Amino acid sequence: MAEKSAVTGGRNESRGGKSDAAFRTISEVSSDLNIPQHVLRFWETKFAQVKPMKRAGGRRYYRPEDVQLLSRIRDLLYSEGYTIRGVQKLLREKGPKGLLAEAEDVSATAPEPAPTAEPVVTEAAAEVSAPVDTGPQGSLFPMAPAGMPAATKAALKEILAELKEIRDAL
Known part of the structure; x- marks a missing residue:
């Protein structure tokens, strides 16, 4: 993940000073990923690979890997146009680690999109x-x-x- 800095000691200031390896509550994940909490709970029912730890009273704690996977699922659904079934199929075929690795490979090698000309209007x-x-x-x-x-x-x-x-x- 991120390198530890001498000033923050590996803490991510945008996340309230928590370490990158710290578990996150559903409200923190919801805020970080800009996804409503009810959607995160719904995704738990649709994607078996998303399994936050639950404490007494059902309070959810998401591991850093869970947050990364949720971020990738969000990108596939909202940015790349996949359906829930399509993402489920990808997760079955590649697994969570394969899906995350693919995202890193694509972002590292993806060329910038070429600018397009405006259409000619007659x-x-x-x-x-x-x-x-x-x-x-x-x-x-x-x-x-x-x-x-x-x-x-x-x-x-x-x-x-x-x-x-x-x-x-x-």
Whole structure:
């Protein structure tokens, strides 16, 4: 994990001065990973590999390995677009250590994504007004699905412009 510093003695100041090897409560893990506590409890039921230690009264204590695994599960679900079943399959095939090792390999060798050009908007597509959505979120599609590559977004915008042009031609 992190190297011990002379000043903090291996403590991570962002975690309230706890050592990197210290066990964490569910509220600390929830805060660190930006995941609600009920989601962490739900994940315990879906991923057998996530087994926090439980003390009297059912209070959960997460080991550093548990926190790393939860972080990887969060990335797979929220950033990479996996389903719960997909993550379960990965965990069955590779195991928790394999899944974590794969994440480290990918982050160490992943090239930076190439910048994408903005799609070309034709005059006909520019003249078409966007449909108005009166829904509570304020737009038809408030955000793209998590983990969608910029190149895919650009391609979809381009296809949408072509479809609008075809619609106007009809």
